[in-house]
Amino acid sequence: MIMSIAVRSRLVTVLLTIMFMLAGCAEITPEDVLEFKGYKIKAENGEPTARYNLGVRTQVLQKEIAAKQAEVVKKAGK
Numbered sequence: 001m002i003m004s005i006a007v008r009s010r011l012v013t014v015l016l017t018i019m020f021m022l023a024g025c026a027e028i029t030p031e032d033v034l035e036f037k038g039y040k041i042k043a044e045n046g047e048p049t050a051r052y053n054l055g056v057r058t059q060v061l062q063k064e065i066a067a068k069q070a071e072v073v074k075k076a077g078k
Helices: 003-024 030-044 048-077
Strands: none
Touching: 003 030, 030 048
């Protein structure tokens, strides 16, 4: 199944919004948000480099969030 760019863009927006909401324990700076928004706009316009950077940034955030959540769980267990 091939998704249109509009559907993919909305899906990415929803998923990243959820990630940012779950990232309460991660350290997301205003610069991170501006960087993400810039990549998102360029990616929506079809720029391959921006799509790649957006994907990489998303993976980095996911790893940071997972690490912070694991740390919180570990501290809660003590």
